[in-house]
Amino acid sequence: MARSLLQSRSLLAACAVLVGVVALVVAVGVIPQVRVANVPDISPESAVPAFWVSVGIHLLAALVLVLTATLSKGRSRISTSVLVVAGIAMLAFGFVLGDAGLAFREAGSSMRMVTTLLFLCVAADVLAGALTVATAFLRPARA
16 A cells, blocks of 8 residues: 555656646746747737746646645545646646647747647646546545
8 A cells, every 4th residue: 555655646746747847848948939929919918928827827736736745645535636626727727738839830930849849738738637637536545
């Protein structure tokens, strides 16, 4: 049982790292390029604050995963609920970033790097969200 709890904690930590990397990629790779972009139909004045909100939400989700992994001693109703909500939220964040990636893809080749980074972030969010929901139910029950 201890090994399984350790595995679930490690998996939650890996999910937290994935979500943290998404926040870092958006903050360092996407926002600077969007800020200087000159693309019709996309205003940097509204896109940049939205991306900063996304960074904050991703960091908050990573914090929730780390706290749940370290503080919970097994599967309980509260920890399972927190993990399921966090996992579904990560899936939703991924779809929001995917929508932004599609918008920048239509902007043309000048935003190709932003589009690529956003789609990689979508993949990381979907993976982290799915693993978080699975881990919520596969963790050993509290002793």
